[in-house]
Amino acid sequence: MAGMKSRGSFFGRDMAIDLGTANTLVYVRGKGIVLNEPSVVAVNQVTGAVLAVGAEAKRMIGRTPGSIVAIRPLKDGVIADFDTTALMIKYFIRQVHKHTYLAKPRIVICVPSGITGVEQRAVKDAGYEAGARKVYIIEEPMAAAIGANLPIHEPTGNMVVDIGGGTTEVAVISMGGVVSAGSIRVGGDELDQAIITWIKREYSMLLGERTAEEIKMAVGSAYPLRDEPDAEIRGRDVASGLPKTIVISAEEIRKALEEPVTAIVNAVKATLDKTPPELAADLMDRGIVLTGGGALLRGLDERLRHETNIPINIAERPLLAVVEGSGKCIEEFEALEKVLISEPRR
Numbered sequence: 001m002a003g004m005k006s007r008g009s010f011f012g013r014d015m016a017i018d019l020g021t022a023n024t025l026v027y028v029r030g031k032g033i034v035l036n037e038p039s040v041v042a043v044n045q046v047t048g049a050v051l052a053v054g055a056e057a058k059r060m061i062g063r064t065p066g067s068i069v070a071i072r073p074l075k076d077g078v079i080a081d082f083d084t085t086a087l088m089i090k091y092f093i094r095q096v097h098k099h100t101y102l103a104k105p106r107i108v109i110c111v112p113s114g115i116t117g118v119e120q121r122a123v124k125d126a127g128y129e130a131g132a133r134k135v136y137i138i139e140e141p142m143a144a145a146i147g148a149n150l151p152i153h154e155p156t157g158n159m160v161v162d163i164g165g166g167t168t169e170v171a172v173i174s175m176g177g178v179v180s181a182g183s184i185r186v187g188g189d190e191l192d193q194a195i196i197t198w199i200k201r202e203y204s205m206l207l208g209e210r211t212a213e214e215i216k217m218a219v220g221s222a223y224p225l226r227d228e229p230d231a232e233i234r235g236r237d238v239a240s241g242l243p244k245t246i247v248i249s250a251e252e253i254r255k256a257l258e259e260p261v262t263a264i265v266n267a268v269k270a271t272l273d274k275t276p277p278e279l280a281a282d283l284m285d286r287g288i289v290l291t292g293g294g295a296l297l298r299g300l301d302e303r304l305r306h307e308t309n310i311p312i313n314i315a316e317r318p319l320l321a322v323v324e325g326s327g328k329c330i331e332e333f334e335a336l337e338k339v340l341i342s343e344p345r346r
Contacts, residue, residue, distance in 0.1 A: 014333070015096065016108040016326035017089065018143070019123065021074045021163025021190055022293065024054075025091050025320070027327035033320065034096050041084050041091075044071045053091045062208045075186040077112035077140075077167035078119045079126065089130040104133040108340060109177060109327045112167045113139040114183030120341075136340040138326055140164070141181060142169030144291040146336070147325030148315040152176055157279030158286065161268055161304075162322065163294025165189050168264050170271040172279055176339055180274040184267045188293050190260040191216050198256030203246055204238040216297070219250040222261045223299030223306065261300070265307050272308065287311035291298075291321035 021037070026035040037054030044051055046067050052060065061069045073084035080136070107127050120137060124256075127135035141160050142152070149160040153176045163171040166189045171181040172226055192212040199205055211233065219231045228250035237244045268288070274279060290301060294325060295318035305312045310340040314319045329336040 014106045014108075014330040015093070016110075016261070016323060016330050017092070017127075017205050018323035018326060019074065019085075020088070020110075020164055020322075021072070021077050021167070023319075024088065024092060024324035025332070026096055027323050028096055029327075029330045032327065033323055035092055037089065037092070039074050040070055040072050041088050042068060043084070044068055049088055050091070051202050053088055059301045061210060070234075075163060075166060077183075077187070079122045082122055082126065085122075086126040086129040089126055093130050093310060104131060104134070106134045106330070107132040108136045108249055108329050110140050110143050110322050110326050111137055111169060111183045112164075113141055113169050113178065113181050114167070114185075136329075138329060138340050139169075139171075139178065140167075140322055141169040142173065142178060142339050143323075143325035143329070144169070144321045145171070145173050145289070145325065145338070146328050147321035148289045149322070150289060152339075154266065156286065157275065157282035159271075159275075159283050159288040160290055161264075161290050161292075161295075163187055163264060163290070163292040163297075163300075164322075165293065168267055168292075168294065170267050170281070172271060172275045174279055179273050179279060180273075182271040185261060185310065186260050186263045186267075188213075188216075190263075191220065191257055191294070191297070194258075194260050195220075195256050198236065198252075199233070199235070199246075199248075202252075203248075205233075205235045205244060205246065206238055207233065207235040215248075215253060216257075219248075219253050220257055221250055221254050221298040222257065223302040224251075224254070225299050225302075235341055257297075261297075261303065264294070264300075268304060268308060272310075283310055287313050289313050289315055291318045293317040293319055 015026040018025040024039045028034050028149050038058035040057040042052040042057035068072050073081040073159050077087045124135045144162040145160045156327050158173045172179045196214040212285050234245050295314050301312040
């Protein structure tokens, strides 16, 4: 192995991929996070050619002519479009390894904890399709807990709530395993959708996904805060079909987000309900850690604290927790191999 290590830069380096509904991040052993791009692929429908991947393709969402379509190949944290996902992983590996024909890396891929065996198989196949020598799978809440530096191998309860683009994963982890968990298909996308639906209903105005996401980031909140800003929103009037602008308060956006936020809170409560009393007692001291993009929603920590009476901490870099956790698995492969799900390749 020593001989191979020296040629590591030349040979396929081990990688971890956080294959997210909204963003895909890639971590390379010894280098750290080398890529962080939106999970979007722009394809020419007539020729089937891939025009752009990542940030460049995201800019095209909602702005393309008929022959070009910007696809988000992952829906609710799982692969909705297999071929496009494999293409995307291949493209991202190629970004990292210039000599693809030599690169046969071991890859760790993160998946939501609630996915079925069939969906898991699809993720593995996409990894092999993209040229991996061996594909391992790690569940997102476990990766998030490792990335948030929780002492997962100790016999104490650690609870992590990972709110991604497509799913919210809740898990209580102790001694290197998941004790109780819950996964719901509500995440950042659902929050955007709630804003679109609400504004259409209240103001009969149509919004695009990107605008909804911007509003959520600018004024979205889950709990009343002081000095809340208003937002100016541009969209298209349903009745006249013309562009129009409205000013909306943070309180109204909070109302719009109420349903998905309540679903997230209930998922946390349901998981606490399934947690053994000893571990639940640990959580009163240690608190719950929030990771994922949804952890950035203002006031969500306050709201959860209010509803569960447990201290809530937001991870230092919530968007990177999952990929950093998976990255640690390949840096300390031997120590962390037992948290990975591996099976012989058919």
